[in-house]
Amino acid sequence: MKNLLNQLYARQPLSREAAYITLKRIANGEAAEPEIAAVVSAINMRPPHLSEIQGFRDAMLELAVPFELEGRPTIDIVGTGGDGKNTFNISTLSCFVVAGAGYPVTKHGSYGVSSNVGSSDVLQALGYQFSNDRDKLMADLDRAGICFLHAPLFHPAMKNVVPVRKSLRVRTFFNLLGPLINPARPRYQLFGTYDREVSRIYDYLLQGEENRDYLIVHALDGYDEISLTGGASVRGRRCQAIFYPDDFGLPELSPPSLYGGETPEEGKAIFLGVLEGNCTPEQLAVVSANAGLAIHVIHPERSLPDCVAEARESIESGRARNVLHKLLG
Template identity: 70%
Template sequence: MKSLLTQLYAREPLSRQTAYETLSRVGNGEASDMEIAAVVSAINMRPAVLSEIQGFRDAMLELSRPIDLGGRQSIDIVGTGGDGKDTFNISTLSSFVVAGAGHLVTKHGSYGVSSSVGSSDVLQSLGVPFTHEEDALLAMLDRAGICFFHAPVFHPAMKNVVPVRKSLRVRSFFNLLGPLLNPAKPTHSLLGTYDRQVARVYDYILQEEPDQQYTIVHALDGYDEVSLTGGAAVRSKDRQKILQPEDFGFSQLRQEDLYGGSTVEEGKKIFLAVLNNESTAAQRDVVCANAGLAIHTIHPERSLLDCVATAQESLASGRARGVLNRLLA
């Protein structure tokens, strides 16, 4: 580990194989908390490196519990977190809206670490069960149109990292890995990141997966999703563009419009308000913008505005709320 840290402190990039071996050692319990903290801190000091993210991802997927969807096509809507914006659970709500529109969603997420309320926090507060049992998850998916992969259940080796992440309370390369680690390897993904360089790294990685259809979004003012507070850089296999709020059919929002509260109970309250059509217009619009972009990822032949309209109808009709009801049934 000493030579590894020397290399990292010299800002020398790790090869894919070295990164794989490093995280495998961490996942197998062969590194102390102090060594893990040193590695995390060193990597945090510089921009994301493609070979490192590839190697870390290789190790995490090898150590994870896989899920076989049996040929079902699905989408994951997930962000890195760590943008420091304290928004409500936009990507998770967007997942319910997309499922309400008739598309299978296999959502991967975890507890908030660098933010107050993560997807697992709010879903657990609502009574959504966490399991790694494949039959139970597929039954949820078929019944409700959505199932949730709670990251700690599917990546048990990362229990060795949890104490360090909780004590540091800052974003790290584990935030960057999260969107790339869905154990079901869904056919479609909408991935959000707070950093434009990370978006490029994601693009390079996903370009190597010919069966994966994806959209990567980075809000130019630092959100890890479409925020409608300004422009968003969007890239997929065959296009790159900047989308403005009006491209989604909405007006520009303010940062305070997206505040998600500081407790799980506050996050839960906003979550239910959106699904019950009792939220603010800003909360509704930003959810529909992200859900619309997800639907557009599945149906690129349709216009973005048409996909946003589908998302709005899913929410307004109560079908998105029905997804939650069936998930809890």
């Protein structure tokens, strides 16, 4: 570990193999908490490197509890977090909207670490019971059109990292890994990243996975999702463009309209408000935009405004709300 730290302190990138070995050592309990904190801090002090993300991802997927979909096409909508914007749970809500529109969702998420309320925080507040039992999750998927893969149950080897991340309370390279390690390996995915360079790394990693379709979003003002507060860089296998609110047929929003509260209970209230139609026009617009873009991943031949309209109809018809009721039932 000493040689590794010296390399990191010298700002030298780790090879893919070295990153893989490092993460496996951490997962296997071979590194003390101060050493883990030192590794995380050293990597945080410079931009991410492709070889490191590849190696860390290799190890995480190898160590994960498998979740086999047996060829069923599903989608996940997930952001890195760590953008410091403290928005409400837009990506998680968008998953319920997409499921309400008839597209199966395998959502991967966890507790908020660098943000106040993560997807697991709000679902737990709603009464959802986490599980990594495949039969139970497949039953959720069949009944509700969505299942939730709580990351700590699928990546138990990361229990050694949790205390360090909680104590640091800042964005780390684990934020970058989270969206890339959904054990379901969904056929479709909408990613959000807090940094444009991270978007490029994601795109490079995913270009070789020919059995997956995806889009990667980075709002130009720093959000890890379509915020409608300005333009957003969107890239994928067949797309590289800047999308503006007009492209979605929606108005530009102000950052305060996306505020997500400070506690899981506040997050829960906003979450239910959107699904029950008791939300602000801005909240409805931003969820419709992200859910619409996710539908566009599945149906790239459809226009963005048409996909947004399909998402909005899922909310206004009550179908998105029914997805939640079925999942909790």
